[in-house]
Amino acid sequence: MDIPSSTRAAVLTAHGSALELIDLPLPVRPEPGAALVRILCTTLCGTDIEIWSGKMSFPGMLPMVLGHEMVGEIVAVGDDARDALGRDLTVGDRIGWSESTCGACHGCAVLREPVACSHRGYGFLQRSDAPPYATAGLSEYAYVVPHAAKLLLPESVPDTWAAMAGCAAKTVLRAFSRVGGVRPGSRVVVQGSGALGLFATAVAHLSGAGKVITVGAPSTRLALAREFGADATVDIAEGSEATVAQVRELTGGHGADLVLDFAGAPSVGREAVEMAAQRGRVVIVGSTGPGSEALALGTVMGKELSIVGSLNGDIADYHDAIEFFTSFPERMPWDRLFGPRVGLAEASARITAMSRHEEIKAVIDPRLT
Structure with a gap:
Protein backbone atom coordinates (compact mmCIF):
# COMPACT_ATOMS: atom_id res chain seq x y z
CA MET A 1 0.00 0.00 0.00
CA ALA A 169 -2.01 -6.24 32.26
CA LYS A 170 1.73 -5.55 32.40
CA THR A 171 1.20 -3.15 35.31
CA VAL A 172 -0.61 -5.83 37.30
CA LEU A 173 1.94 -8.55 36.56
CA ARG A 174 4.80 -6.24 37.53
CA ALA A 175 3.08 -5.52 40.85
CA PHE A 176 2.85 -9.22 41.68
CA SER A 177 6.46 -9.72 40.60
CA ARG A 178 7.71 -6.79 42.71
CA VAL A 179 6.30 -8.36 45.86
CA GLY A 180 7.42 -11.91 45.14
CA GLY A 181 4.18 -13.32 43.76
CA VAL A 182 1.33 -15.15 45.47
CA ARG A 183 2.15 -17.74 48.08
CA PRO A 184 -0.04 -20.83 47.52
CA GLY A 185 -3.00 -20.87 49.86
CA SER A 186 -2.48 -17.28 51.01
CA ARG A 187 -5.16 -14.63 51.55
CA VAL A 188 -5.08 -11.86 48.95
CA VAL A 189 -7.00 -8.57 48.94
CA VAL A 190 -7.32 -6.61 45.69
CA GLN A 191 -8.32 -2.99 46.24
CA GLY A 192 -10.14 -1.75 43.16
CA SER A 193 -12.66 -3.28 40.79
CA GLY A 194 -11.71 -1.52 37.57
CA ALA A 195 -9.78 -3.19 34.76
CA LEU A 196 -6.59 -3.51 36.82
CA GLY A 197 -8.40 -4.81 39.88
CA LEU A 198 -10.39 -7.38 37.91
CA PHE A 199 -7.29 -8.59 36.08
CA ALA A 200 -5.39 -8.73 39.40
CA THR A 201 -8.23 -10.77 40.88
CA ALA A 202 -7.80 -13.29 38.06
CA VAL A 203 -4.01 -13.36 38.46
CA ALA A 204 -4.29 -13.98 42.21
CA HIS A 205 -6.79 -16.80 41.65
CA LEU A 206 -4.78 -18.43 38.88
CA SER A 207 -1.61 -18.12 40.97
CA GLY A 208 -2.97 -20.32 43.74
CA ALA A 209 -4.30 -17.92 46.38
CA GLY A 210 -6.37 -19.65 49.04
CA LYS A 211 -8.85 -16.78 49.22
CA VAL A 212 -9.17 -13.74 46.96
CA ILE A 213 -11.16 -10.76 48.23
CA THR A 214 -11.93 -7.92 45.84
CA VAL A 215 -12.74 -4.55 47.41
CA GLY A 216 -14.46 -1.89 45.31
CA ALA A 217 -17.67 -0.63 43.71
CA PRO A 218 -20.22 -0.54 42.16
CA SER A 219 -22.02 -3.80 42.82
CA THR A 220 -22.01 -4.75 39.11
CA ARG A 221 -18.20 -4.65 39.09
CA LEU A 222 -18.05 -6.76 42.24
CA ALA A 223 -20.36 -9.33 40.66
CA LEU A 224 -17.98 -9.46 37.70
CA ALA A 225 -15.05 -9.87 40.10
CA ARG A 226 -16.52 -13.20 41.17
CA GLU A 227 -16.42 -14.33 37.54
CA PHE A 228 -12.72 -13.45 37.57
CA GLY A 229 -11.95 -15.58 40.61
CA ALA A 230 -12.93 -13.56 43.68
CA ASP A 231 -14.04 -15.78 46.56
CA ALA A 232 -15.58 -12.78 48.32
CA THR A 233 -16.19 -9.10 47.63
CA VAL A 234 -16.49 -6.02 49.82
CA ASP A 235 -18.46 -2.94 48.75
CA ILE A 236 -16.70 0.28 49.74
CA ALA A 237 -20.07 2.07 49.84
CA GLU A 238 -20.40 1.13 53.50
CA GLY A 239 -17.36 3.23 54.44
CA SER A 240 -13.72 2.77 55.32
CA GLU A 241 -14.11 1.25 58.78
CA ALA A 242 -16.72 -1.22 57.58
CA THR A 243 -14.48 -2.19 54.65
CA VAL A 244 -11.56 -3.05 56.94
CA ALA A 245 -13.84 -4.86 59.39
CA GLN A 246 -15.33 -7.03 56.64
CA VAL A 247 -11.91 -7.97 55.31
CA ARG A 248 -10.73 -8.96 58.76
CA GLU A 249 -13.87 -11.02 59.28
CA LEU A 250 -13.42 -12.75 55.93
CA THR A 251 -9.84 -13.64 56.88
CA GLY A 252 -10.72 -15.08 60.28
CA GLY A 253 -9.48 -11.99 62.07
CA HIS A 254 -5.95 -12.34 60.73
CA GLY A 255 -6.03 -9.95 57.78
CA ALA A 256 -4.62 -10.45 54.32
CA ASP A 257 -1.17 -11.85 53.57
CA LEU A 258 -1.01 -9.73 50.43
CA VAL A 259 -2.83 -6.46 49.73
CA LEU A 260 -2.63 -4.80 46.31
CA ASP A 261 -3.79 -1.22 45.72
CA PHE A 262 -5.24 -0.74 42.25
CA ALA A 263 -7.80 1.86 43.36
CA GLY A 264 -5.88 5.00 44.25
CA ALA A 265 -8.54 6.49 46.54
CA PRO A 266 -7.14 8.72 49.34
CA SER A 267 -7.99 6.20 52.07
CA VAL A 268 -6.61 3.14 50.27
CA GLY A 269 -3.14 3.14 51.84
CA ARG A 270 -4.44 3.45 55.38
CA GLU A 271 -6.99 0.72 54.77
CA ALA A 272 -4.36 -1.55 53.22
CA VAL A 273 -2.18 -1.28 56.32
CA GLU A 274 -5.15 -1.95 58.61
CA MET A 275 -6.40 -4.98 56.68
CA ALA A 276 -2.95 -6.56 56.23
CA ALA A 277 -1.96 -9.52 58.38
CA GLN A 278 1.09 -9.72 60.62
CA ARG A 279 4.15 -9.64 58.33
CA GLY A 280 1.83 -9.04 55.40
CA ARG A 281 2.89 -7.50 52.12
CA VAL A 282 1.34 -4.37 50.60
CA VAL A 283 1.85 -3.18 47.01
CA ILE A 284 0.97 0.40 46.05
CA VAL A 285 0.15 0.71 42.36
CA GLY A 286 -2.92 2.88 41.87
CA SER A 287 -2.15 5.87 44.09
CA THR A 288 -1.02 8.34 41.44
CA GLY A 289 -2.38 11.51 43.05
CA PRO A 290 -0.95 13.62 45.92
CA GLY A 291 -4.02 13.41 48.17
CA SER A 292 -3.54 10.12 50.03
CA GLU A 293 -4.13 9.93 53.77
CA ALA A 294 -1.24 9.36 56.15
CA LEU A 295 -0.26 5.79 56.93
CA ALA A 296 -0.23 4.55 60.52
CA LEU A 297 3.51 3.99 60.75
CA GLY A 298 3.15 2.45 64.18
CA THR A 299 0.94 -0.23 62.62
CA VAL A 300 3.46 -0.78 59.83
CA MET A 301 6.16 -1.29 62.45
CA GLY A 302 4.05 -3.37 64.82
CA LYS A 303 2.88 -5.72 62.08
CA GLU A 304 6.34 -5.78 60.46
CA LEU A 305 4.73 -5.05 57.11
CA SER A 306 6.56 -4.93 53.80
CA ILE A 307 5.31 -2.05 51.65
CA VAL A 308 6.41 -1.91 48.01
CA GLY A 309 5.69 0.58 45.27
CA SER A 310 5.25 -0.59 41.69
CA LEU A 311 5.27 1.73 38.68
CA ASN A 312 3.63 0.62 35.46
Whole structure:
Protein backbone atom coordinates (compact mmCIF):
# COMPACT_ATOMS: atom_id res chain seq x y z
CA MET A 1 0.00 0.00 0.00
CA ASP A 2 1.03 3.64 -0.43
CA ILE A 3 2.55 5.22 2.65
CA PRO A 4 0.11 7.83 4.03
CA SER A 5 1.36 11.38 4.51
CA SER A 6 -1.18 12.27 7.20
CA THR A 7 -3.52 10.64 9.68
CA ARG A 8 -6.85 11.47 11.23
CA ALA A 9 -6.54 11.59 15.03
CA ALA A 10 -8.75 12.38 18.03
CA VAL A 11 -6.87 15.20 19.78
CA LEU A 12 -7.30 16.43 23.34
CA THR A 13 -6.98 20.22 23.23
CA ALA A 14 -8.40 21.07 26.68
CA HIS A 15 -8.96 18.97 29.80
CA GLY A 16 -12.54 17.82 30.18
CA SER A 17 -13.46 18.80 26.63
CA ALA A 18 -14.53 16.66 23.69
CA LEU A 19 -11.72 15.35 21.51
CA GLU A 20 -11.27 17.07 18.17
CA LEU A 21 -10.80 15.08 14.96
CA ILE A 22 -7.74 16.61 13.30
CA ASP A 23 -5.47 15.56 10.44
CA LEU A 24 -1.85 15.30 11.57
CA PRO A 25 1.24 14.94 9.36
CA LEU A 26 3.27 11.74 9.27
CA PRO A 27 7.00 11.34 8.54
CA VAL A 28 7.92 10.89 4.88
CA ARG A 29 9.73 7.67 5.78
CA PRO A 30 10.52 5.92 9.06
CA GLU A 31 13.94 6.49 10.61
CA PRO A 32 16.25 3.51 11.23
CA GLY A 33 14.65 1.38 13.93
CA ALA A 34 11.26 3.08 13.58
CA ALA A 35 7.98 1.92 12.08
CA LEU A 36 4.75 3.40 10.80
CA VAL A 37 1.70 1.37 11.75
CA ARG A 38 -1.97 1.31 10.98
CA ILE A 39 -3.79 1.17 14.32
CA LEU A 40 -5.94 -1.95 14.56
CA CYS A 41 -7.19 -1.48 18.09
CA THR A 42 -6.74 0.87 21.05
CA THR A 43 -8.10 0.10 24.51
CA LEU A 44 -8.54 3.06 26.81
CA CYS A 45 -6.84 3.02 30.20
CA GLY A 46 -7.57 4.79 33.49
CA THR A 47 -4.58 7.04 32.82
CA ASP A 48 -6.26 8.27 29.64
CA ILE A 49 -9.29 9.25 31.71
CA GLU A 50 -7.15 11.02 34.32
CA ILE A 51 -5.35 13.00 31.61
CA TRP A 52 -8.61 13.86 29.87
CA SER A 53 -10.19 15.09 33.13
CA GLY A 54 -7.10 17.05 34.19
CA LYS A 55 -6.45 14.98 37.29
CA MET A 56 -3.12 14.08 35.71
CA SER A 57 -1.66 17.15 34.09
CA PHE A 58 1.52 19.16 33.65
CA PRO A 59 2.34 22.42 31.86
CA GLY A 60 2.65 22.25 28.11
CA MET A 61 1.22 18.76 27.64
CA LEU A 62 -1.66 19.77 25.35
CA PRO A 63 -2.62 19.28 22.60
CA MET A 64 -2.04 15.53 22.53
CA VAL A 65 -3.38 12.27 21.18
CA LEU A 66 -4.48 9.93 23.95
CA GLY A 67 -4.12 6.15 23.99
CA HIS A 68 -1.15 4.03 25.07
CA GLU A 69 -2.65 0.53 24.84
CA MET A 70 -2.68 -0.26 21.15
CA VAL A 71 -1.89 -2.77 18.44
CA GLY A 72 -0.84 -1.87 14.92
CA GLU A 73 0.01 -3.39 11.55
CA ILE A 74 3.29 -2.16 10.06
CA VAL A 75 2.84 -0.28 6.78
CA ALA A 76 6.40 1.07 6.55
CA VAL A 77 9.56 0.27 8.46
CA GLY A 78 12.98 1.83 8.85
CA ASP A 79 16.30 0.07 8.39
CA ASP A 80 17.38 -2.39 11.08
CA ALA A 81 14.00 -2.36 12.81
CA ARG A 82 13.72 -5.24 15.26
CA ASP A 83 11.52 -6.11 18.17
CA ALA A 84 12.74 -6.47 21.77
CA LEU A 85 13.70 -10.11 21.14
CA GLY A 86 15.81 -9.26 18.10
CA ARG A 87 13.28 -10.41 15.49
CA ASP A 88 13.25 -8.45 12.22
CA LEU A 89 10.17 -6.32 11.64
CA THR A 90 8.61 -6.19 8.18
CA VAL A 91 5.59 -4.66 6.49
CA GLY A 92 2.44 -6.55 7.47
CA ASP A 93 3.66 -7.59 10.93
CA ARG A 94 1.29 -7.02 13.84
CA ILE A 95 3.09 -5.40 16.75
CA GLY A 96 2.55 -3.82 20.11
CA TRP A 97 5.02 -1.46 21.71
CA SER A 98 6.03 -0.04 25.04
CA GLU A 99 7.46 3.37 25.87
CA SER A 100 10.78 4.58 24.50
CA THR A 101 13.86 4.74 26.71
CA CYS A 102 17.22 6.44 26.19
CA GLY A 103 19.54 3.63 27.32
CA ALA A 104 22.11 6.08 28.70
CA CYS A 105 20.72 7.74 31.86
CA HIS A 106 21.24 6.58 35.47
CA GLY A 107 17.99 4.60 35.41
CA CYS A 108 18.89 2.81 32.19
CA ALA A 109 22.64 2.33 32.55
CA VAL A 110 23.13 1.99 36.32
CA LEU A 111 19.83 0.75 37.70
CA ARG A 112 19.13 -1.10 34.43
CA GLU A 113 15.49 -0.33 35.03
CA PRO A 114 13.55 0.98 31.99
CA VAL A 115 10.73 2.42 34.11
CA ALA A 116 13.34 4.64 35.81
CA CYS A 117 14.54 6.16 32.52
CA SER A 118 14.90 9.94 32.85
CA HIS A 119 13.74 10.37 29.26
CA ARG A 120 11.03 7.71 29.21
CA GLY A 121 8.61 8.62 26.45
CA TYR A 122 5.04 7.42 26.09
CA GLY A 123 3.18 8.03 22.89
CA PHE A 124 0.56 10.07 24.73
CA LEU A 125 3.27 12.42 26.06
CA GLN A 126 4.00 13.60 22.52
CA ARG A 127 2.40 16.95 21.66
CA SER A 128 0.31 16.64 18.53
CA ASP A 129 1.47 20.01 17.18
CA ALA A 130 5.16 19.06 17.04
CA PRO A 131 7.06 16.30 15.20
CA PRO A 132 6.52 13.37 15.05
CA TYR A 133 2.90 14.44 15.87
CA ALA A 134 1.04 11.11 15.97
CA THR A 135 2.58 8.47 18.23
CA ALA A 136 -0.43 7.37 20.32
CA GLY A 137 -3.45 5.14 19.88
CA LEU A 138 -6.39 7.40 19.03
CA SER A 139 -5.32 7.88 15.44
CA GLU A 140 -5.61 5.97 12.17
CA TYR A 141 -1.84 5.66 11.89
CA ALA A 142 0.91 6.04 14.47
CA TYR A 143 4.65 6.54 14.27
CA VAL A 144 6.56 4.11 16.47
CA VAL A 145 9.80 5.89 17.34
CA PRO A 146 13.19 4.14 17.05
CA HIS A 147 13.75 3.58 20.78
CA ALA A 148 10.24 2.34 21.54
CA ALA A 149 10.35 -1.27 22.71
CA LYS A 150 8.46 -3.22 20.06
CA LEU A 151 7.01 -6.71 20.29
CA LEU A 152 5.82 -9.05 17.54
CA LEU A 153 2.46 -10.44 18.62
CA PRO A 154 1.33 -14.07 18.31
CA GLU A 155 -1.77 -14.67 16.20
CA SER A 156 -3.46 -16.49 19.10
CA VAL A 157 -3.80 -13.30 21.17
CA PRO A 158 -6.73 -11.09 20.06
CA ASP A 159 -6.19 -7.38 19.42
CA THR A 160 -8.03 -6.27 22.55
CA TRP A 161 -6.06 -8.57 24.85
CA ALA A 162 -2.77 -7.58 23.24
CA ALA A 163 -3.61 -3.88 23.56
CA MET A 164 -4.53 -4.26 27.23
CA ALA A 165 -1.26 -6.13 27.78
CA GLY A 166 0.54 -2.91 26.84
CA CYS A 167 -0.36 -1.18 30.10
CA ALA A 168 -3.08 -2.58 32.37
CA ALA A 169 -2.01 -6.24 32.26
CA LYS A 170 1.73 -5.55 32.40
CA THR A 171 1.20 -3.15 35.31
CA VAL A 172 -0.61 -5.83 37.30
CA LEU A 173 1.94 -8.55 36.56
CA ARG A 174 4.80 -6.24 37.53
CA ALA A 175 3.08 -5.52 40.85
CA PHE A 176 2.85 -9.22 41.68
CA SER A 177 6.46 -9.72 40.60
CA ARG A 178 7.71 -6.79 42.71
CA VAL A 179 6.30 -8.36 45.86
CA GLY A 180 7.42 -11.91 45.14
CA GLY A 181 4.18 -13.32 43.76
CA VAL A 182 1.33 -15.15 45.47
CA ARG A 183 2.15 -17.74 48.08
CA PRO A 184 -0.04 -20.83 47.52
CA GLY A 185 -3.00 -20.87 49.86
CA SER A 186 -2.48 -17.28 51.01
CA ARG A 187 -5.16 -14.63 51.55
CA VAL A 188 -5.08 -11.86 48.95
CA VAL A 189 -7.00 -8.57 48.94
CA VAL A 190 -7.32 -6.61 45.69
CA GLN A 191 -8.32 -2.99 46.24
CA GLY A 192 -10.14 -1.75 43.16
CA SER A 193 -12.66 -3.28 40.79
CA GLY A 194 -11.71 -1.52 37.57
CA ALA A 195 -9.78 -3.19 34.76
CA LEU A 196 -6.59 -3.51 36.82
CA GLY A 197 -8.40 -4.81 39.88
CA LEU A 198 -10.39 -7.38 37.91
CA PHE A 199 -7.29 -8.59 36.08
CA ALA A 200 -5.39 -8.73 39.40
CA THR A 201 -8.23 -10.77 40.88
CA ALA A 202 -7.80 -13.29 38.06
CA VAL A 203 -4.01 -13.36 38.46
CA ALA A 204 -4.29 -13.98 42.21
CA HIS A 205 -6.79 -16.80 41.65
CA LEU A 206 -4.78 -18.43 38.88
CA SER A 207 -1.61 -18.12 40.97
CA GLY A 208 -2.97 -20.32 43.74
CA ALA A 209 -4.30 -17.92 46.38
CA GLY A 210 -6.37 -19.65 49.04
CA LYS A 211 -8.85 -16.78 49.22
CA VAL A 212 -9.17 -13.74 46.96
CA ILE A 213 -11.16 -10.76 48.23
CA THR A 214 -11.93 -7.92 45.84
CA VAL A 215 -12.74 -4.55 47.41
CA GLY A 216 -14.46 -1.89 45.31
CA ALA A 217 -17.67 -0.63 43.71
CA PRO A 218 -20.22 -0.54 42.16
CA SER A 219 -22.02 -3.80 42.82
CA THR A 220 -22.01 -4.75 39.11
CA ARG A 221 -18.20 -4.65 39.09
CA LEU A 222 -18.05 -6.76 42.24
CA ALA A 223 -20.36 -9.33 40.66
CA LEU A 224 -17.98 -9.46 37.70
CA ALA A 225 -15.05 -9.87 40.10
CA ARG A 226 -16.52 -13.20 41.17
CA GLU A 227 -16.42 -14.33 37.54
CA PHE A 228 -12.72 -13.45 37.57
CA GLY A 229 -11.95 -15.58 40.61
CA ALA A 230 -12.93 -13.56 43.68
CA ASP A 231 -14.04 -15.78 46.56
CA ALA A 232 -15.58 -12.78 48.32
CA THR A 233 -16.19 -9.10 47.63
CA VAL A 234 -16.49 -6.02 49.82
CA ASP A 235 -18.46 -2.94 48.75
CA ILE A 236 -16.70 0.28 49.74
CA ALA A 237 -20.07 2.07 49.84
CA GLU A 238 -20.40 1.13 53.50
CA GLY A 239 -17.36 3.23 54.44
CA SER A 240 -13.72 2.77 55.32
CA GLU A 241 -14.11 1.25 58.78
CA ALA A 242 -16.72 -1.22 57.58
CA THR A 243 -14.48 -2.19 54.65
CA VAL A 244 -11.56 -3.05 56.94
CA ALA A 245 -13.84 -4.86 59.39
CA GLN A 246 -15.33 -7.03 56.64
CA VAL A 247 -11.91 -7.97 55.31
CA ARG A 248 -10.73 -8.96 58.76
CA GLU A 249 -13.87 -11.02 59.28
CA LEU A 250 -13.42 -12.75 55.93
CA THR A 251 -9.84 -13.64 56.88
CA GLY A 252 -10.72 -15.08 60.28
CA GLY A 253 -9.48 -11.99 62.07
CA HIS A 254 -5.95 -12.34 60.73
CA GLY A 255 -6.03 -9.95 57.78
CA ALA A 256 -4.62 -10.45 54.32
CA ASP A 257 -1.17 -11.85 53.57
CA LEU A 258 -1.01 -9.73 50.43
CA VAL A 259 -2.83 -6.46 49.73
CA LEU A 260 -2.63 -4.80 46.31
CA ASP A 261 -3.79 -1.22 45.72
CA PHE A 262 -5.24 -0.74 42.25
CA ALA A 263 -7.80 1.86 43.36
CA GLY A 264 -5.88 5.00 44.25
CA ALA A 265 -8.54 6.49 46.54
CA PRO A 266 -7.14 8.72 49.34
CA SER A 267 -7.99 6.20 52.07
CA VAL A 268 -6.61 3.14 50.27
CA GLY A 269 -3.14 3.14 51.84
CA ARG A 270 -4.44 3.45 55.38
CA GLU A 271 -6.99 0.72 54.77
CA ALA A 272 -4.36 -1.55 53.22
CA VAL A 273 -2.18 -1.28 56.32
CA GLU A 274 -5.15 -1.95 58.61
CA MET A 275 -6.40 -4.98 56.68
CA ALA A 276 -2.95 -6.56 56.23
CA ALA A 277 -1.96 -9.52 58.38
CA GLN A 278 1.09 -9.72 60.62
CA ARG A 279 4.15 -9.64 58.33
CA GLY A 280 1.83 -9.04 55.40
CA ARG A 281 2.89 -7.50 52.12
CA VAL A 282 1.34 -4.37 50.60
CA VAL A 283 1.85 -3.18 47.01
CA ILE A 284 0.97 0.40 46.05
CA VAL A 285 0.15 0.71 42.36
CA GLY A 286 -2.92 2.88 41.87
CA SER A 287 -2.15 5.87 44.09
CA THR A 288 -1.02 8.34 41.44
CA GLY A 289 -2.38 11.51 43.05
CA PRO A 290 -0.95 13.62 45.92
CA GLY A 291 -4.02 13.41 48.17
CA SER A 292 -3.54 10.12 50.03
CA GLU A 293 -4.13 9.93 53.77
CA ALA A 294 -1.24 9.36 56.15
CA LEU A 295 -0.26 5.79 56.93
CA ALA A 296 -0.23 4.55 60.52
CA LEU A 297 3.51 3.99 60.75
CA GLY A 298 3.15 2.45 64.18
CA THR A 299 0.94 -0.23 62.62
CA VAL A 300 3.46 -0.78 59.83
CA MET A 301 6.16 -1.29 62.45
CA GLY A 302 4.05 -3.37 64.82
CA LYS A 303 2.88 -5.72 62.08
CA GLU A 304 6.34 -5.78 60.46
CA LEU A 305 4.73 -5.05 57.11
CA SER A 306 6.56 -4.93 53.80
CA ILE A 307 5.31 -2.05 51.65
CA VAL A 308 6.41 -1.91 48.01
CA GLY A 309 5.69 0.58 45.27
CA SER A 310 5.25 -0.59 41.69
CA LEU A 311 5.27 1.73 38.68
CA ASN A 312 3.63 0.62 35.46
CA GLY A 313 5.93 -1.85 33.69
CA ASP A 314 8.45 -2.26 30.90
CA ILE A 315 8.84 -4.40 27.80
CA ALA A 316 9.67 -7.48 29.92
CA ASP A 317 6.37 -7.10 31.78
CA TYR A 318 4.61 -6.54 28.45
CA HIS A 319 6.12 -9.78 27.12
CA ASP A 320 4.98 -11.58 30.29
CA ALA A 321 1.46 -10.20 29.86
CA ILE A 322 1.27 -11.58 26.31
CA GLU A 323 2.56 -14.93 27.57
CA PHE A 324 -0.05 -14.85 30.35
CA PHE A 325 -2.90 -14.43 27.88
CA THR A 326 -1.37 -17.16 25.73
CA SER A 327 -1.26 -19.51 28.71
CA PHE A 328 -4.75 -18.83 30.08
CA PRO A 329 -6.99 -17.97 27.12
CA GLU A 330 -9.97 -19.99 28.32
CA ARG A 331 -9.60 -19.72 32.08
CA MET A 332 -11.29 -16.33 32.48
CA PRO A 333 -13.95 -14.36 30.54
CA TRP A 334 -11.40 -11.81 29.33
CA ASP A 335 -13.73 -10.33 26.71
CA ARG A 336 -16.08 -9.16 29.49
CA LEU A 337 -13.57 -6.42 30.24
CA PHE A 338 -14.07 -4.71 26.87
CA GLY A 339 -16.81 -2.60 25.38
CA PRO A 340 -17.92 -2.76 21.74
CA ARG A 341 -15.55 -1.50 19.06
CA VAL A 342 -16.28 2.07 17.98
CA GLY A 343 -14.57 4.53 15.66
CA LEU A 344 -12.58 7.66 16.48
CA ALA A 345 -15.69 9.83 16.36
CA GLU A 346 -17.07 7.93 19.36
CA ALA A 347 -13.90 8.16 21.47
CA SER A 348 -15.10 11.18 23.47
CA ALA A 349 -18.34 9.46 24.41
CA ARG A 350 -16.47 6.34 25.51
CA ILE A 351 -14.08 8.39 27.65
CA THR A 352 -17.04 10.03 29.35
CA ALA A 353 -18.64 6.63 29.92
CA MET A 354 -15.46 5.31 31.52
CA SER A 355 -15.19 8.38 33.75
CA ARG A 356 -18.69 7.56 35.03
CA HIS A 357 -17.77 3.89 35.59
CA GLU A 358 -20.26 2.84 32.91
CA GLU A 359 -17.64 0.94 30.94
CA ILE A 360 -14.53 -0.93 32.07
CA LYS A 361 -12.37 -0.62 28.98
CA ALA A 362 -13.49 1.17 25.85
CA VAL A 363 -12.24 -0.20 22.53
CA ILE A 364 -11.48 2.19 19.69
CA ASP A 365 -10.94 0.88 16.17
CA PRO A 366 -9.87 3.82 13.97
CA ARG A 367 -10.73 1.83 10.85
CA LEU A 368 -14.43 2.16 11.70
CA THR A 369 -16.32 5.20 10.47
